[in-house]
Amino acid sequence: MKILPKGANVPLTSAGTVRVELRWPAGRGVLDAVCLAITGEGRVPGDAWFLFYNQPQAPDGVIQLSAFTVGQTNCILHLDRLPASIEKCVFAATLESGSFRELIGATLTATPQTGEAVGFTLTEAADEQALIFAEIYRHATGWKFRAIGQGFRGGLQPLAEHFGVEVSHEPPGASPPPPESRPPPAIPAPAPTPEPAPERGSVEPASPSPAPPSDSSRVRRSRGFPFKTLAALIILLGGGAGALWFFYPELLDDPSQLFKDSRDFVARLPAVYQPATCAWTDAEVFERYHALGESYVKILQRVDRGNQRLASLRLALGKADAQCPASFLEDSRQEIDQLEKLPVSQWIGEATQLNGCAGLMIKKIESALNEETRPIVIQRLVHEADRARNLESDLTNISRDLAYLSNKTGRLIDGFKENLDACP
Numbered sequence: 001m002k003i004l005p006k007g008a009n010v011p012l013t014s015a016g017t018v019r020v021e022l023r024w025p026a027g028r029g030v031l032d033a034v035c036l037a038i039t040g041e042g043r044v045p046g047d048a049w050f051l052f053y054n055q056p057q058a059p060d061g062v063i064q065l066s067a068f069t070v071g072q073t074n075c076i077l078h079l080d081r082l083p084a085s086i087e088k089c090v091f092a093a094t095l096e097s098g099s100f101r102e103l104i105g106a107t108l109t110a111t112p113q114t115g116e117a118v119g120f121t122l123t124e125a126a127d128e129q130a131l132i133f134a135e136i137y138r139h140a141t142g143w144k145f146r147a148i149g150q151g152f153r154g155g156l157q158p159l160a161e162h163f164g165v166e167v168s169h170e171p172p173g174a175s176p177p178p179p180e181s182r183p184p185p186a187i188p189a190p191a192p193t194p195e196p197a198p199e200r201g202s203v204e205p206a207s208p209s210p211a212p213p214s215d216s217s218r219v220r221r222s223r224g225f226p227f228k229t230l231a232a233l234i235i236l237l238g239g240g241a242g243a244l245w246f247f248y249p250e251l252l253d254d255p256s257q258l259f260k261d262s263r264d265f266v267a268r269l270p271a272v273y274q275p276a277t278c279a280w281t282d283a284e285v286f287e288r289y290h291a292l293g294e295s296y297v298k299i300l301q302r303v304d305r306g307n308q309r310l311a312s313l314r315l316a317l318g319k320a321d322a323q324c325p326a327s328f329l330e331d332s333r334q335e336i337d338q339l340e341k342l343p344v345s346q347w348i349g350e351a352t353q354l355n356g357c358a359g360l361m362i363k364k365i366e367s368a369l370n371e372e373t374r375p376i377v378i379q380r381l382v383h384e385a386d387r388a389r390n391l392e393s394d395l396t397n398i399s400r401d402l403a404y405l406s407n408k409t410g411r412l413i414d415g416f417k418e419n420l421d422a423c424p
Helices: 156-162 215-247 255-268 282-319 329-340 342-372 375-422
Strands: 009-013 015-022 031-039 065-069 071-076 088-094 107-112 118-121 130-139 141-150
Touching: 009 107, 009 342, 015 031, 015 065, 015 088, 015 130, 031 156, 071 088, 088 107, 088 156, 107 130, 118 141, 118 255, 130 156, 130 375, 141 342, 282 342, 329 375, 342 375
Parallel strands: none
Antiparallel strands: 009 141, 015 071, 015 107, 031 088, 065 071, 088 130, 107 118, 130 141
């Protein structure tokens, strides 16, 4: 079995059934496995595609969670039967108490019917109660496996809301409120004896109704209100104009200077709409994408080494009796210097530009498909469109991971600086 580092991906299979297993040290906590089927919009198509222990099966049984035992949960995924709208299946887990820092060593594996099994082992975690282990996603004509390791504080709710699932705050299985106790019905009072009807021709005197307000008072109020409002507006406008000319007397000579800045701003606006462009050819885009992927792996590995180095230095500092360990300060300074030189921000900008180029590539291919009628050419264009969509999807994921690595790098630098403060 091949174990992938966080962020890495590998081809899994082209079709068939995949068995996914989540295992963890049973004595450290209880994990609740979760599987979410995600569309191209990054959301679940409906609550039926959000699987957990209370809803272990997707529509038509295409995904099935099973074996909810201590230390293990299984999932069967029928790739051939998944709807075309499902782009990926995300495998995660939540904790009722504690954090994933205590579940280091938990492993998720995916075993296809044909081919090598792959997996991801959790090697680092923070104070998080939900974590995405991995995802299986469409790529060209097959499926790939990506190790993720992204955590969420707060448990199931932030994880579900991240993919568009609304989580009810009402606890499941809550019993309905007991029926209200009603007092026994009171004995009805005897009906009053009806009064005799007035004699024919007699007229019952009507009770006097209050006189309506006079029209004159209504007219006076309706005339007074607009007059006072108009007077207040005139006073405010006059005061504002006086203050403006007091502080800016040059406006008396040329009142048009008041609108000079807005005219300059309008003049700087482009006269016509400028569509998005790409500075590279399609071949250059794929070359730069491969270079981006190589740099991303190097950055990921360097951040992982920095995290391990920080942990070892903290351990050595904790074991020291009186003074800081030898080379403690120098090692911390070297780590700070190397982490600050990581070009994470540069590659985030590169990924953003390449993502825009991939979007333009997709539009160009789709436009050609709409006008093409030759079957051989259509087949080639469909293949190119799938390749461009996979490129855009990978670039989106790399941009997200690079943003996480940028944040992680900043936290590591702060940690090494705390080492320097601990040993003045």
